[in-house]
């Protein structure tokens with residue numbers, strides 16, 4: 001089965017029949033099943049196609065997790081900034097997609113994440129959550145607590 005935008009819309013529509021869409025800051029306190037729609041951007045925002053519009057038309061606010069130090073895209077490049085603006089206009093939200101696999105110290109990792117969030121916020125979008133591209137072992141082993149970590 002190959003991916004189609006039509007099927008993506010059908011999938012989300014089916015999910016909306018039983019679950020309420022929420023964003024990361026609003027995960028708790030619901031009396032019916034909820035879901036969070038998130039996208040980790042590993043290769044650039046130019047590959048989103050029609051997904052952001054389909055989500056917005058269905059009333060779903062998705063969270064797009066952006067990397068600061070990607071080998072494949074620069075969030076400050078003009079095309080990426082335009083894409084971020086497009087997502088913002090559609091009402092979507094943003095998070096940091098941190099790539100920090102070699103960090104072994106919790107304080108060092110927390111400082112690095114705060115720095116990445118600070119840099120990413122310079123694109124003009126508010127950063128309200130964090131996910132990991134390649135989680136460090138201290139994260140996988142649940143040895144640390146990091147603010148705004150949702151994934």
Ligand SMILES: [Zn+2]
Pocket residue numbers: 040041042097132133134
């Ligand atoms: Zn990733």
